[in-house]
Amino acid sequence: MESILVKANLSEQRSSEQTILLPASKSISNRALILNALSKSPGQIYNLAECDDTDVLSAALTSKDETNFNIGAAGTAMRFLTAYLAGKPGDWTITGSERMKQRPIGILVDALNNIGAEISYLEKEGFPPLKIHGKKLSGGTVHLNGGVSSQFISALLMIAPTTQKGIALHLEGEIISRPYIEMTLQMMKEYGVDSQWEGKSIQIASQEYQTTNYTVESDWSAASYWYEIAALSTSAITFMLPHLYEKSLQGDSMGRKIFEPLGVSTQFVQGGIKISKTKNAVSHFEYDFTGQPDLAQTLVVACCSLGTTFHFTGLQTLKIKETDRIEALKNECKKLGFVLKEEGVGTLLWDGEKIDRAKQPQIATYKDHRMAMAFAPSVLKLGEITIEEPTVVSKSYPKYWEDLWRCQLFKEERL
Numbered sequence: 001m002e003s004i005l006v007k008a009n010l011s012e013q014r015s016s017e018q019t020i021l022l023p024a025s026k027s028i029s030n031r032a033l034i035l036n037a038l039s040k041s042p043g044q045i046y047n048l049a050e051c052d053d054t055d056v057l058s059a060a061l062t063s064k065d066e067t068n069f070n071i072g073a074a075g076t077a078m079r080f081l082t083a084y085l086a087g088k089p090g091d092w093t094i095t096g097s098e099r100m101k102q103r104p105i106g107i108l109v110d111a112l113n114n115i116g117a118e119i120s121y122l123e124k125e126g127f128p129p130l131k132i133h134g135k136k137l138s139g140g141t142v143h144l145n146g147g148v149s150s151q152f153i154s155a156l157l158m159i160a161p162t163t164q165k166g167i168a169l170h171l172e173g174e175i176i177s178r179p180y181i182e183m184t185l186q187m188m189k190e191y192g193v194d195s196q197w198e199g200k201s202i203q204i205a206s207q208e209y210q211t212t213n214y215t216v217e218s219d220w221s222a223a224s225y226w227y228e229i230a231a232l233s234t235s236a237i238t239f240m241l242p243h244l245y246e247k248s249l250q251g252d253s254m255g256r257k258i259f260e261p262l263g264v265s266t267q268f269v270q271g272g273i274k275i276s277k278t279k280n281a282v283s284h285f286e287y288d289f290t291g292q293p294d295l296a297q298t299l300v301v302a303c304c305s306l307g308t309t310f311h312f313t314g315l316q317t318l319k320i321k322e323t324d325r326i327e328a329l330k331n332e333c334k335k336l337g338f339v340l341k342e343e344g345v346g347t348l349l350w351d352g353e354k355i356d357r358a359k360q361p362q363i364a365t366y367k368d369h370r371m372a373m374a375f376a377p378s379v380l381k382l383g384e385i386t387i388e389e390p391t392v393v394s395k396s397y398p399k400y401w402e403d404l405w406r407c408q409l410f411k412e413e414r415l
Contacts, residue, residue: 003362004390004401005413008379017274018407019240020226024049025219025250026396030057030076031184032214034084034158035191037061039209046215047243052395053077073097073322073367073395076151078128079108083155086117087162088134093122095129099367102127103320108152111142115163139163139206143170146200149317150177154184160204161193171200176290176317179251186249190214218243218272220252222397224298225373227259230277231302232380233409242272251291258295261285262302281306290314293321297374300329300348304338305381309352316346322395323366332375335361336382362386369395376404 029049034057036042048054057077060069067090071077078096082105085092095101106126109119116138122129140163142156153169160167175181185195185202192210196203218241226239244253246268256266256273262281267274285308289296296315303310318325326348330340333350337357340350363385365371369392379385393400404410 002390003386003388005384005386006376006379006404007384007411007413008382009409009411016235017238017240019242020403020407022218022222022226022241022243023051023397023399024216026051026053026076026221027180027183027219028187028216028249029054030080031154031158031187032216033057033061034080035187035209036212036214037084038158038162039191039211041211043211043213046213048216049219049396051398057081067092069094071096071100073100075100075103075322078103078105079149079151079155080158082108082119082130082132083112083159085132085134086112086119087137087159089136090134092132092134093129094132095122097367099322100128105130107144107148108155111144111152111156112137115140115142115167137163139165139167141168141170143172146171146173146175147316149320150180150184153181157181157184157195157202157204158188160195161188161207161209163206166203166205166207169202169204171202174290175200176314177251177293179254179291183249183251187214217245217248217250219396220244220248220250220255221294222400223273223275224252224255224259224295225377225397225400227255227262227264227275228298228302228374229377229380229407229409230264230275231259231262231281232305232377233277234380235409236276237409238274238276239407240269240272240274244273252295254292255295258287258292258299259302262306262308281308283308285310287312288314293317294370296348297325297329297370300333300340300350301374301378304333304336304340304350305378307352309350311347311349313347315348318346322368323371325368325370328364328366328368328371332363332371335363336378336385357382360384360386362388365389365392367392369393369397373397373400376410379410 053074118133263279265278335358339353
């Protein structure tokens with residue numbers, strides 16, 4: 001098993017300004033690919049993300065003769081492709097990694113079958129792999145729990161205009177990950193499709209997507225790791241992160257606000273942002289991550305490393321991500337000497353309880369890119385840490401390690 005020993009480069013802990021070229025947004029890229037494919041005359045997509053999730057989706061959508069798709073561990077591709085293929089004439093199968101076969105998709109399949117799709121399970125009921133007989137969908141009314149993954153909701157919304165009657169989507173209960181739904185609807189508008197969202201109901205009539213050339217902005221989720229590095233650094237380092245904007249479609253742009261209590265400030269400048277640590281972190285931090293669940297791992301590790309106790313809620317979707325991220329965080333933080341506690345559904349806290357940390361901490365990544373990227377910066381407080389399976393970062397940020405070594409606060413040893 002390949003591992004990387006990450007060490008803090010203490011001799012470089014000094015004032016400086018460094019520019020980091022972040023990857024393009026995976027969330028925006030994947031939506032743009034689907035919307036472009038649904039347009040009768042596809043346009044150009046500029047600055048498309050270069051990562052596993054986007055690569056497999058792009059390959060599936062541009063394939064001329066494939067009918068069997070293996071999307072690996074790409075959850076977004078599984079959800080979006082399932083809805084897309086349900087409305088595309090032909091017979092298809094879609095499968096993924098062993099972990100993907102454990103991630104439930106029954107809610108989306110039921111919703112699609114209720115509006116005219118023909119989707120069945122090839123193995124376990126409610127889980128991939130799927131057999132899809134694609135055809136023009138009738139559309140109609142769909143009732144869905146607002147607490148499910150926003151990817152299910154976005155998958156339905158994007159195909160809604162292509163159905164015969166459109167879709168009236170009624171969300172029940174608490175709506176989580178609202179920013180991702182807003183992103184989807186805003187992008188659909190840029191592709192010429194109108195929608196109405198009132199209360200918990202979203203109405204999208206049958207209509208045609210328009211040919212659109214689209215430029216993808218940089219990834220605010222990727223920026224969160226540089227916020228973490230700034231928060232943990234003992235030097236007055238400043239990072240310039242190009243192509244990030246205040247008026248962003250990405251819910252994770254809230255990261256700039258979330259990191260303020262940890263002492264990191266954001267300055268919007270021409271062409272991007274500058275971030276730097278300007279004050280000490282608070283002693284206790286509480287936050288509801290319902291709108292930004294992908295930032296949770298980064299904040300958990302940052303808070304523990306800073307000695308900031310926390311009480312985080314809105315984490316219910318972390319159970320069904322690339323791994324059970326709640327359990328993964330509890331297991332790996334314990335290796336660093338921090339005892340996290342799960343208090344009810346979607347709640348994780350650290351009250352300051354510590355144990356002796358492992359002499360040579362070796363962090364398991366569970367095939368989860370965000371585990372690797374969230375834990376690596378902790379060396380700025382620990383001195384060194386081993387990250388297993390470091391190549392998992394290719395899922396969303398393939399050049400993460402290159403950028404880490406380039407910033408000179410870190411150095412590596414391959415094991």
